Amino acid sequence: MQIQLDSQPHASVQADALVACVFDDDNRFEGALGEINKGMGDRLAKLVQSGEISGKALELVLIHFPEGLAAQRLLLIGAGKREKFKAADLRKLAGTALRYLKSRGAKKLAFLAPEGERGTAGAQAAVEGLLWADYESDKYRTEKKPARLIDSVALVGFDASLGEALTKAVEDGRVIGESANFARDLINEPSNRLTPKMLAARAEAMAKDVGLGVEVLDERKIAELKMGALIGVAQGSNEPPRVIVLRYKPENPKPNAPVLGLVGKAVTFDTGGISIKPATNMEKMKYDMGGGATMLGVMRALAFLKPDSPVICVIPATENMPGGRAQKPGDVQVAMSGKTIEIINTDAEGRLILADAVFYARKLGVTHLIDAATLTGAIDVALGNVNVGAFGTPREYLDKFLESAKAAGEKMWPMPLDEEYQAMIKSDIADIRNTGSGKGGGASTAAWFIKEFVDDTPWVHLDIASTTWIDEGRPWLAKGPSGVAIRSIIDFARKFS
Numbered sequence: 053m054q055i056q057l058d059s060q061p062h063a064s065v066q067a068d069a070l071v072a073c074v075f076d077d078d079n080r081f082e083g084a085l086g087e088i089n090k091g092m093g094d095r096l097a098k099l100v101q102s103g104e105i106s107g108k109a110l111e112l113v114l115i116h117f118p119e120g121l122a123a124q125r126l127l128l129i130g131a132g133k134r135e136k137f138k139a140a141d142l143r144k145l146a147g148t149a150l151r152y153l154k155s156r157g158a159k160k161l162a163f164l165a166p167e168g169e170r171g172t173a174g175a176q177a178a179v180e181g182l183l184w185a186d187y188e189s190d191k192y193r194t195e196k197k198p199a200r201l202i203d204s205v206a207l208v209g210f211d212a213s214l215g216e217a218l219t220k221a222v223e224d225g226r227v228i229g230e231s232a233n234f235a236r237d238l239i240n241e242p243s244n245r246l247t248p249k250m251l252a253a254r255a256e257a258m259a260k261d262v263g264l265g266v267e268v269l270d271e272r273k274i275a276e277l278k279m280g281a282l283i284g285v286a287q288g289s290n291e292p293p294r295v296i297v298l299r300y301k302p303e304n305p306k307p308n309a310p311v312l313g314l315v316g317k318a319v320t321f322d323t324g325g326i327s328i329k330p331a332t333n334m335e336k337m338k339y340d341m342g343g344g345a346t347m348l349g350v351m352r353a354l355a356f357l358k359p360d361s362p363v364i365c366v367i368p369a370t371e372n373m374p375g376g377r378a379q380k381p382g383d384v385q386v387a388m389s390g391k392t393i394e395i396i397n398t399d400a401e402g403r404l405i406l407a408d409a410v411f412y413a414r415k416l417g418v419t420h421l422i423d424a425a426t427l428t429g430a431i432d433v434a435l436g437n438v439n440v441g442a443f444g445t446p447r448e449y450l451d452k453f454l455e456s457a458k459a460a461g462e463k464m465w466p467m468p469l470d471e472e473y474q475a476m477i478k479s480d481i482a483d484i485r486n487t488g489s490g491k492g493g494g495a496s497t498a499a500w501f502i503k504e505f506v507d508d509t510p511w512v513h514l515d516i517a518s519t520t521w522i523d524e525g526r527p528w529l530a531k532g533p534s535g536v537a538i539r540s541i542i543d544f545a546r547k548f549s
């Protein structure tokens with residue numbers, strides 16, 4: 053799909069459909085929409101009077117052969133109240149319009165910037181929304197659905213006087229959208245087609261492609277480093293684990309610059325191990341590598357966006373299988389840090405592999421950490437598929453991250469890390485246990501487990517278990533991998549210094 057800025061007046065843009073936003077207020081016919089209305093002999097105003105157009109968010113009204121426009125169709129999309137409207141809202145609007153028109157066979161679209169959102173933030177958001185919405189996977193279908201593809205989208209009405217900054221915004225949006233779709237492709241892969249080794253190979257290929265440093269630790273190196281928590285999870289599987297390390301270095305690094313560490317859980321399949329999961333929905337556990345894929349998407353984007361500070365990404369990759377050599381409840385493992393862990397439930401494996409990964413990242417010299425993991429079912433109970441659960445210490449570091457989430461238009465909710473949750477992972481025979489004693493607080497005890505290895509390093513932990521995969525499509529998004537958290541982490545990394 054091509055996306056390009058087009059400085060022609062909206063009336064002369066040739067397209068299968070021109071998309072225009074309609075606000076839910078009385079001045080909706082100011083500017084471009086007013087001109088369109090005039091060209092159509094006040095027809096739009098009449099549709100407002102008759103109640104067919106209200107401007108309510110995401111309302112869609114399609115008009116064929118609109119007079120005064122070179123486009124074949126005019127798609128009006130509701131933008132809601134103007135006072136509440138933000139550039140970020142253009143993501144959903146552009147995405148919803150794309151999916152609606154794609155399903156009707158349109159190939160060549162034009163998207164008209166709404167009044168008041170004609171700048172760089174709006175352009176970037178629109179491009180991101182288009183790429184997110186265009187994503188669909190039918191890789192493993194031998195009979196492809198009749199190809200309904202969008203060939204091109206022209207961005208019309210953006211403020212051309214912004215010059216290069218506007219072009220750059222469109223390019224940034226493309227890099228971010230394509231990187232998210234790279235991650236979504238990985239998350240869609242079934243586990244027999246994406247083992248830890250294969251994930252490492254895909255990461256290596258991507259890194260070489262975009263110019264990132266890359267190193268893959270194999271099972272021997274992992275043993276040498278004494279990553280006992282990761283090895284404990286991996287030993288139940290015939291597939292060996294990998295630790296993927298990616299590095300981004302700025303061209304002119306500042307001396308003593310802080311180093312951002314990104315860690316992502318990549319369990320390529322989570323059966324639960326000996327504490328085996330029920331069969332229902334187990335197939336979904338192919339997406340238990342979503343945190344790792346998220347970080348790979350972020351790193352891919354950063355290679356193009358070139359932030360000021362260095363970034364090191366560590367992805368522990370393994371299967372979690374029951375097998376003759378699998379670890380068992382009651383076993384004690386020694387993590388790379390030297391801490392001893394009593395395994396209570398082998399299905400709480402994510403925190404185990406993250407324990408060694410965050411510790412290793414600190415060894416590599418990161419000064420700040422963000423991890424993303426499909427970690428707990430408990431976060432689904434707390435927040436559903438609406439918000440990502442965001443934990444972190446110190447509070448100012450978490451707050452900074454939440455600002456990035458807001459800027460990126462992603463919903464994240466701060467979750468508690470009181471010491472009482474730490475007390476719940478005390479073990480009777482080892483330093484800590486891998487599940488909380490007592491009932492409840494499962495997302496917080498899991499986070500505390502990771503914190504035991506993070507220590508005082510500023511750290512954000514994102515529990516994306518309930519938001520990485522959506523079971524039902526949305527008007528702006530296909531069902532399946534959502535690409536959640538990628539934009540927020542990119543925004544944070546770009547501002548980080």
Ligand code: BES
Pocket residue numbers: 322324340397399400401402426427428429430487488494517518
């Ligand atoms: N991968 C799961 C968490 C998960 C659940 C992700 C649902 C996506 C959807 C994780 O490894 C797990 O099994 N967690 C257990 C922990 C429990 C045994 C303490 C859980 O949340 O049930």
Ligand code: ZN
Pocket residue numbers: 322324372398399400401402
């Ligand atoms: Zn599990």
Ligand code: ZN
Pocket residue numbers: 319322340399401402426427
């Ligand atoms: Zn898991």
